[in-house]
Amino acid sequence: MLGLGTLAKKVFGTPNDRKIKATRPLVDKINALEPEFEVLSDEGLKDKTEELAKRAMGGESLDDLLPEAFANCREAAKRALGLRAFDVQLMGGVFLHQGNIAEMKTGEGKTLVATFPAYLHALTGKGVQIVTVNDYLAKRDAEWMGKVFAALGLTTGVVYPQQPDDEKRAAYACDVTYATNNELGFDYLRDNMEPELNRMRQRGHNFAIVDEVDSILIDEARTPLIISGPAQDRSELYVAIDKLIPGIQDEHFKLDEKTRVATFTDEGNEWLEEQLHAHGLLPEGQSLYDPESTTIVHHVNQALRAHKLFTKDKDYIVRNGDVVLVDEFTGRMMPGRRLSEGLHQAIEAKEGCTIQPENVTMAQVTFQNYFRLYDVLSGMTGTAATEADEFMEIYGLGVVEVPTNLPIARVDDDDAVYRTAKEKFEAIVETIKEAHDKGQPMLVGTTSIEKSEFLSDLLTKAGVKHNVLNARHHEQEAQIVADAGKLGAVTIATNMAGRGTDIKLGGNVEFKIMEAIEANPDEHPDEIRARIEGEHEAWEQKVKDAGGLFVLATERHESRRIDNQLRGRSGRQGDPGRSAFFLSLEDDLMRIFGSERLEKVLSTLGMKEGEAIIHPWVNKSLERAQAKVEGRNFDIRKQLLKFDDVMNEQRKVIFKQRLDIMKAEDLSEIIKEMRNQVIDDLVDQYIPPKSYADQWDGEGLYAAALEHLGVDVPVIDWVAEEGVDDEDIIERLEKAADEMMAKKAVDFGPENLRSIEKQVLLQTIDGKWREHLLTLEHLRSVVGFRGYAQRDPLNEYKNEAFQLFESMLDSLRQDVTKTLAQIRPLTEEEQAEILAQQGLMRAPPAPAEAEAAPQPDPEQAREGFDENDPATWGNPGRNEPCPCGSGKKFKHCHGRMV
CATH class of the missing domain: 3.40.50.300 (P-loop containing nucleotide triphosphate hydrolases)
Structure with missing residues (x-):
């Protein structure tokens, strides 16, 4: 029914x-x-x-x-x-x-x-x-x-x-x-x-x-x-963190050598936080659990792994001041190979070697x-x-x-399961010989290159001529696949082989014609084509009579889709064909999924050596096993994608901003909005909302305005004024900053300033985005441990990634505002000097008046002078030696403004 x-x-x-x-x-x-x-x-x-x-x-x-x-x-x-x-x-x-x-x-x-x-x-x-x-x-x-x-x-x-x-x-x-x-x-x-x-x-x-x-x-x-590209030098951070690790006690960490994981316990985290604060590696008031601490937590974890999981002369050796990894299977050195995510650098710090720079992700995207x-x-x-x-x-x-143009005439055999791999391969060689003797072309699929070579040796011993398809050269691959349909051809291929070129019965006509044209340059191409097409029809018919292409797979793949790809090479365009899968209980898939039950069944049936079990139930059982594996792989990919989606939203925002900036002619409004936001943030910091006037920090705000906005205005007096509020101060700072930028537009020329603004904005975005990607990588590597505290790692990652993104945008506004505040046009003298350094022209001689200019009295200049206190230096000339005693000109030392 x-x-x-x-x-x-x-x-x-x-x-x-x-x-x-x-x-x-x-x-x-x-x-x-x-x-x-x-x-x-x-x-x-x-x-x-x-x-x-x-x-x-x-x-x-x-x-x-x-x-x-x-x-x-x-x-x-x-x-x-x-x-x-x-x-x-x-x-x-x-x-x-x-x-x-x-x-x-x-x-x-x-x-x-x-x-x-x-x-x-x-x-x-x-x-x-x-x-x-x-x-x-x-x-x-x-x-x-x-x-x-x-x-x-x-x-x-x-x-x-x-x-x-x-x-x-x-x-x-x-x-x-x-x-x-x-x-x-x-x-x-x-x-x-x-x-x-x-x-x-x-x-x-x-x-x-x-x-x-x-x-x-x-x-x-x-x-x-x-x-990726080279990261900024963090060697001091690695060395500083490395000094903390020897003080760790046994109760501070847990070790799992099987999975090669070392993690800090709660006591360890408390001890660590104290040590990081004491050594100035973690700012006061900042906890290890804050999003801003992600990078430091990552580095500390890697230092712990370097000390507790990696042993000198077992996992690595130190040779000529370099940490060289040792292959755990062969015991051979692996020069040039490096551990990723800062682990190699942590081992270099542990051994006191020169710390090589990390590679940092500059941009990444998933397919x-x-x-x-x-x-x-x-x-x-x-x-x-x-x-x-x-x-x-x-x-x-x-x-x-989509339905096929002609009905499929291929015969698909049920899977044949043998007790051992030896029995299976003996049966495979026997089947290949039978098909080869009657002229039926065979495509034999294996799951790895090693197994291809193993089977190739067996066929050579059995005296069967064959080709081994190696996917290293695509052009050669296409040629071998084109020949795989010839009468009596035997082709061994790995899963990935044979893409993009059809296996045509009797061989590929176009390939034959091209070969013949090259071999017979005197014969007319049309005559060659007519002759070979005529010959090909006869060869094609012989192959069809022999049963068409026989696809024989030596193993089931984890994914049924890969198996179907191989099977689908036979029976194209309504051609006859056959496919079969030969398996053994020692195959990976069979071993992992229920081969014990099958072995019992085989023993009960009293099967002799060399016999196979062939039944549709076996096919169903294998299909379920493959579905399980595929489902698990899908879950892994889905989980990875959920994490990447968080970064992807941010990537799209940043890339769109970059594109808008490149398209824009005038960015002055965006720059102004950024500057105003920085002013709001500075005023909030030094004049906290809902605070009393005596709690306001006028000196701090003055110093911050000078540093970030490049404006020297009487903020301390403004704060002391009767009846003034934070809105008034914001307005005055905005006015001063706008006037300063308007003066820069005159000094540089409006078009030049617009170009500088664009360059500064793009360079700062790129730098900040690279740093942010590195921080997110570090966050990914540590957020999994939150699962032990019954917190969902994905939600933790989303929340912290968002906070980090907001911090990055705040930092971006500050850096752009600060850089633009500090830039100034070069003087003619400086321009001439740069050109001279580039060999484009000689520096002009100093004018006679300058040579004869009266020199200050040395005794008078020295009165109250302290080379460590710039306040006692008076006003040195920009081309005079710097009073600090460095030997450089003042403008290239303490007088440098950019």
């Missing part, structure tokens, strides 16, 4: 069926337009693009333009590549345009499918990015599909690493740009570190199609993209947060359905399974 769910599906169809059905009318419309576009000239296709672009930019929706755009693109592809898109390819294009993931089986022509939505969205003039997994595929697809876009009158660019910036900007300016996910992310970060608009590479995030979307948005999304910038995101892959929940939850992407 059918279940209710199965019955409902039979009557109403699945949600996927309904989506497919909804696109049929659109596909019919495109097909109906085909005769109209077939009669257009080549120029006519380009004219059509111009007409559609005008309509798109005039406000007509892309949905309305879709049938004509797709019909035009299909005709262009037919002329440029000789490929006429099938109806299911048009369907895939429709789903991509709508912002979905189109799950299309291997060999269904995803590369061509991408041209349809890319062309449609390029009509808006905002640019389209097509994302691939490696540089080779990006270049290959750009060159191959670029012919279609050229036939439509559009430009195509390709972005790759180490590309000159001018070329890269030109590639992004094209209508359609092919690039890898890594390069797109890094360019986004680089753009947001540039000081000028015209140096930025990308031009917004309009529409992206991600090829192998599961690989990029799930597998690679675990690791963020980071641009999740980068790709969520796009107005419309879409993707293609052969395997996405198993991760549909993650795609929807993280990216808001629906997954639609």
Whole structure:
């Protein structure tokens, strides 16, 4: 009897069926337009693009333009590549345009499918990015599909690493740009570190199609993209903290050697706080639990780990004054390898070595947060359905399974489970020999390069000729994959291999033709093509008669999606094929998930050596195990993303501010608002709200106004005035600061001052953001311990990250105001000296009058003089030696104003 769910599906169809059905009318419309576009000239296709672009930019929706755009693109592809898109390819294009993931089986022509939505969205003039997994595929697809876009009158660019910036900007300016996910992310970060608009590479995030979307948005999304640079020198801090650690008692910390974690106890934290206050490392009134203490807590924790978890001559050695790590497995030294997050520096401080600077994160972004910038995101892959929940939850992407052009004729065997790995590999070699003898091509999937090499040795001993696919060279990879469908071919590949190139039965015709043209330069290419295509048909038929491509997997992967990718290499475009998975109880997945029960079953059945258990129940059990692992991995990625989302909100605010600043012609109003906020904060600090006049600190406010605002005004007298309040003082300080800046505008020239304001603002934002990223990294590393105090680490991180962000903005306002208050134009003399130092001109001789100027009486100058007290120096000339005795000119020593 059918279940209710199965019955409902039979009557109403699945949600996927309904989506497919909804696109049929659109596909019919495109097909109906085909005769109209077939009669257009080549120029006519380009004219059509111009007409559609005008309509798109005039406000007509892309949905309305879709049938004509797709019909035009299909005709262009037919002329440029000789490929006429099938109806299911048009369907895939429709789903991509709508912002979905189109799950299309291997060999269904995803590369061509991408041209349809890319062309449609390029009509808006905002640019389209097509994302691939490696540089080779990006270049290959750009060159191959670029012919279609050229036939439509559009430009195509390709972005790759180490590309000159001018070329890269030109590639992004094209209508359609092919690039890898890594390069797109890094360019986004680089753009947001540039000081000028015209140096930025990308031009917004309009529409992206991600090829192998599961690989990029799930597998690679675990690791963020980071641009790092040398940090400021903190060696004194490491040394100062290191001196505290020997005083630690056993009750001050807990050690877990298994997980290599050392943590302070409550008593330890109290002792530590006292010591940090006593040594001036923690400001008075500040607790270890305050957000501002995050960096110091991080450094103290690393110092504790360096002393209690890392042992000299076991974990590391000291050689020539350097701390060199030792590999725990081989006992070999690992020069050049360094521990991260300040741990290596803490060990250097412990051993009294020279402390090398840390690398600091200057910018970072996760793939999740980068790709969520796009107005419309879409993707293609052969395997996405198993991760549909993650795609929807993280990216808001629906997954639609697009039907194949021809029914799948592949036979999928049930998994065969052997007792030991030895028995399994013996059975694999035997199966390969049988298939090889009858000429059936085989693709053998392994989970690691070591296992590939192990199997390769077994096949060599068995006398089976084979290829081992190594993913180090993409071009070579494509060649081996192209040959994998030849009669009797045996190809061993790791999981990642074979992306982007189809395995065609009988071998890849295009590759054969290219090889033949190179080998026979005298023969006409058309004759070579005709001959090889004729030969290929016969070879293809022989392979089909032998059973098509046989995919044999030597192990189940943690993710069923990876298994499906391998299985999907066989049976493309309705070809015959076969797939089988050979497993053993010693495989990682089987060992971790319930191999004991299976072993009991095998023993009960009284299985002999070399026999396998083959049953659909085993498949179900494995599927559940894989679902468990995938669920756990998803939870880990989701948790990481929640933490990154906190930083991402702040990153978007900072990057938007930078962009607004670069676009603005005049920032004087923003600078004024910042200055006024600094004045409000200073007055609040020295004239606290709701305080009495005798509690006001006029001297402190005077000194602060001089330091932060560069104004020398009688604040002490103002505070002493009868009836004055904080509002009056704020108003007077604002007026004085405005007048001072107005004078600077005259001294520098208004345009120069505007330019200086922009530079100061951008440089200060960048510096503060780098410091903030480092503090957030430190916060991440210590916030997990809050869980022991029954506090949610994520909420703690959110709250403290917000407070730190507010502190950063306050500090930013202060630094910008202070820097602008202190700048002054160079005198002609100083300019001449700088030019002389640069070798551009000789410094002018001092004028005769200056040489003859009367010198002060030495005795008179010395009366009451104290070289350590600048108040006793009188008014030294700027070019005279500094009275402090340093030997420098006064203007380069105590007289320096900038």
